[in-house]
Amino acid sequence: MSADLRFAKYRLPSGLGLHVAEQGPEDGRAVLMLHGYSDSWVSYSRILPLLPTDWHVIMPDQRGHGDSDRPMDGYAPADLAGDAIQLMDLLGIAEAALVGHSMGSFIARTVAAQAPERVERLVLVGSAATARNAVTQDLLREVEALDDPVGGDFVRAFQASTIHRPVPAAFFERVVAESLKLPARVWQAALSALLAADPAPDLARIRCPVLILGGDQDGVFSQEEQKHLATRIPGAILKISPEIGHDPQWEAPDEVALDLHAFLQGPND
Structure with a gap:
């Protein structure tokens, strides 16, 4: 893990408190990384030591997740995208490259659609045109039956189901621990809102280079x-x-870091 990694709890203009991990100089190339469903900044921890030291990498725990505030509502992709834009405003970042994994990829796309002038490049990891399919609808049925406290067996099985290539045991247990921070209502609200969203308008408005x-x-x-x-x-x-x-940045961090470097450092077409 990078010695430069630092943490802060930022209070957005909306009043929401976002826990944020950052790496690199504040005046460096801004790269905003948005994690997946039930995850946190830890989702990107395996690639952090492999990224250029002059990038300013910003990794918020999205609302309801990690150590950020858990409001009763506001879990639609448009809401989470609004949080990301407010965070950029607060940090004085006019334009950033956005990286989103799974749920985070849908949020990143929404940011690029809502504020295209703020997104110079977009990387979508473990994504699809729509989040709604047989797998996620089955998951939603499981999630809707959850009560507090959410069981470790459910969380461990869910996270294991997303991995094909083995990951270090200590990292996997940390991922599970982060997911266990979510109350049942956040599991339910975040997934139901994601599956209900229509991604087509956002896809049509993306203008930046996309990987x-x-x-x-x-x-x-x-x-x-x-x-x-x-x-x-x-x-x-x-x-x-x-x-x-489903988790390239967990399963093949060296490969993903090289891909990010090549794409984000490449020429603007």
Whole structure:
């Protein structure tokens, strides 16, 4: 883990408190990373030591997740995208590259649609054109039955189901511990709002260069769904890696770090 990693709790103009992990100089290249469903900044911890030291990497725990505030409502992608834009405002970041994993990819796309002038490049990891499919609808039925406290067996099984290539045991247990911070109502509100959202208008408004990273063993979004997403975003670059599941940045951090570096440092087309 980078010695430069630092943490703060930022109070947004809306009043929401966001716990944020940051790495790199504040005047460096701004890279905002948005984690997936039930995760936190820890989702990106395996790639942090591999990123350029002059990037200003910002990783908020999105509302309801990690150590951020857990309001009773406001879990639609548009709400979480609004949080990200307010955080950029608060940090004085006019424009950033956005990286989003799974749920975070839908939030990142919404930011790019709501405020295209704020997003210079977009990386979507473990994504699809729509979050709604048979896998996520089955998950929603499980989640709707949850009560507090949410059981460790459920969380461990959920996170294990997203991985194809093994990850370090200590890292996996940390991921599980982060997911256990969510009360049942956040599990329910975040997923139901994500599945209810219509992503089509957002996809049509994306204008920046886009890289889509996925795995051919993704158990949430199939290769076909990932390829379909690429057809919906003009000019998008699609890379599907062999023997990787839904979490490329967990399963192949070296490869993802190289992909991010090449794409974010590349020329603007």
